[in-house]
Amino acid sequence: xxxxxxxxxxxxxxxxxxxxxxxxxxxxAFSGGVDSSLAAAxxxxxxxxxxxxVRRGSVLAVLGVSPSLPDNQLMLAxxxxxxxxxxxxxxxxxEGFDVTYVENxxxxxxxxxxxxxxxxxAVTATVSSIATSHEHTKNVIMYNGTNADDTQxxxxxxxxxxxxxxxxxxxxxxxxxxxxxxxxxxxLTNWNYAASPCLRSRLALGVEATSTHLRAVSKAExxxxxxxxxxxxxxxxxxxxxxxxxxxxxxEAWLELYNEENGTKVxxxxxxxxxxxxxxxxxxxxxxxxxxxxxxxxSRAIV
Numbered sequence: 001x002x003x004x005x006x007x008x009x010x011x012x013x014x015x016x017x018x019x020x021x022x023x024x025x026x027x028x029a030f031s032g033g034v035d036s037s038l039a040a041a042x043x044x045x046x047x048x049x050x051x052x053x054v055r056r057g058s059v060l061a062v063l064g065v066s067p068s069l070p071d072n073q074l075m076l077a078x079x080x081x082x083x084x085x086x087x088x089x090x091x092x093x094x095e096g097f098d099v100t101y102v103e104n105x106x107x108x109x110x111x112x113x114x115x116x117x118x119x120x121x122a123v124t125a126t127v128s129s130i131a132t133s134h135e136h137t138k139n140v141i142m143y144n145g146t147n148a149d150d151t152q153x154x155x156x157x158x159x160x161x162x163x164x165x166x167x168x169x170x171x172x173x174x175x176x177x178x179x180x181x182x183x184x185x186x187x188l189t190n191w192n193y194a195a196s197p198c199l200r201s202r203l204a205l206g207v208e209a210t211s212t213h214l215r216a217v218s219k220a221e222x223x224x225x226x227x228x229x230x231x232x233x234x235x236x237x238x239x240x241x242x243x244x245x246x247x248x249x250x251x252e253a254w255l256e257l258y259n260e261e262n263g264t265k266v267x268x269x270x271x272x273x274x275x276x277x278x279x280x281x282x283x284x285x286x287x288x289x290x291x292x293x294x295x296x297x298x299s300r301a302i303v
Contacts, residue, residue, distance in 0.1 A: 005185040008178050016042040016170040023056040025124050025140045029116060030061035030088065032077030033197075034190050035145030035171060037084065038183045042170045043143055044086045061086045062123055064093040064116045067211040068198040070218045080190055091119045096211060101200075104209045108200055113161035117142060121165070147171040147179055153296065194235040195295070204241045204298040213240060216282040224248055227273045228258075228266070235293040246279050246288035255292060266290050 020026055020043055028040045040061045047059040061084075063069075063077050074090075081088035095101045095115040101108045124140035144162055146169040151159065162169075171179055183191035200209045202217040220238040230236055234254055239247040250266065259265055267290045270276070276287055 003185075005181045008174070008182045009185050012038075012042055012170055012174065012182055013046060015173070016046045019043075019141065019143070019168045019170060020046045021057060021141055022047055025057055026059045027120050027124060027140055027142050028059075028061045028086075029120060029142065029144045029167070030063050030077060030081065031145075031196075032063070032073055032080050032190070033145065033195060034183050034188065034193060035147055035176075035179060036061075037080045037145070037188050037190055038179055038186065039143050039145040039170050040081070040086050041084045041183075041186050041188060044084055059086065060123070061088045062120050063088060063090045064119055065090050066093045066096055067214045068095070068112070068200045068209070070196070070199060070221070072222070073196050076190065076193075076196075080188065083187075083189055089123060091123055093119050096209070102209050104200065104203055104205060104207060106205055108209055110161050112198065112200065114164070117161060117165040117167060142167045144169050145171055147174055147176055149176045190232075193232045201296070202237055202239050202298070204239065206242060207240050207244075212283065216240065216284065219282055220246065220279055220284070223275060223278050224270065227270060227275060230254075235295075237293060237297075238288075239298050240284070241298070244283060244285040246284040246286075248288055248290045249293040249297065250290065252292035255290070 026043055026047055028036065028043055030036045030040055044059055047057070061081050063074070065074065078088060093112075093115045095108075095112040098111050098115065101111040101115075120142055121140065142165060144167050146159060146162065146167075148171075151172070174182070180191050199214040199218055202221075203209055203213060207213065217238050217240055221236060224230070224236060224238060228236075228250075235249070235251045237249040239249060241247060248266075248270070255266060262269065267288075270288075270290070279288055
């Protein structure tokens with residue numbers, strides 16, 4: 001009798017096989033998160049598992065590198081790509097030079113993804129030229145890790161960009177919970193890691209997405225994780241609001257357990273360890289407060 005996880009993976013592989021073309025360049029927008037990792041693993045396994053005697057196409061994971069990518073996420077992406085066995089190409093993206101992105105008034109995600117997919121298309125031209133000597137090369141097939149839950153989130157304007165570039169997703173009909181089950185079944189080491197979206201998502205609407213602000217939230221999160229000894233399964237964000245005010249978000253269940261076990265609130269522990277002073281050095285103003293984590297909590301309005 002097949003396990004539920006096996007059935008999920010078999011279903012995903014069957015659907016992926018309807019998307020993959022072994023005679024074309026297959027490129028995955030890769031971040032090292034569980035969604036894009038599973039998408040990459042499925043495309044890679046499908047491409048190499050085909051019975052075609054001659055594969056004229058190629059398969060490649062592409063990671064967009066910019067100030068919005070935390071250093072630890074870059075290292076994780078490299079590790080997961082190695083875990084999968086897929087070739088990884090790192091390409092610089094230029095959303096940081098786009099005024100609409102920097103202004104961060106609600107269209108930054110769309111702009112960022114548009115720059116990413118344009119970079120992927122540019123990579124394809126190079127891949128095609130070196131991967132085949134045939135007269136005709138098929139158009140690139142681009143993939144991402146968009147899942148069924150994502151399609152219900154109105155703040156994910158990057159989905160509009162994906163549609164404009166005809167990006168496919170092997171996970172489009174699969175929930176996040178099933179994605180984690182499938183990733184575990186396929187031995188992906190990040191199967192239970194907390195989501196780690198780009199650093200720009202930490203900035204409230206209207207807070208400019210400058211490299212200085214992105215670097216500040218990245219370093220702030222590193223310090224909080226270190227002080228609280230958080231593992232990679234715990235959701236944690238440092239948000240920057242108008243006036244450069246900081247809010248630390250942590251999983252609600254973790255917050256309650258910490259307060260109960262330590263007899264003190266997280267805010268007090270962080271201040272005792274000098275986090276408030278460190279935030280000030282990074283450019284935050286007005287101290288900080290702690291609240292329960294909520295995905296996309298700063299995507300709608302400045303508070």
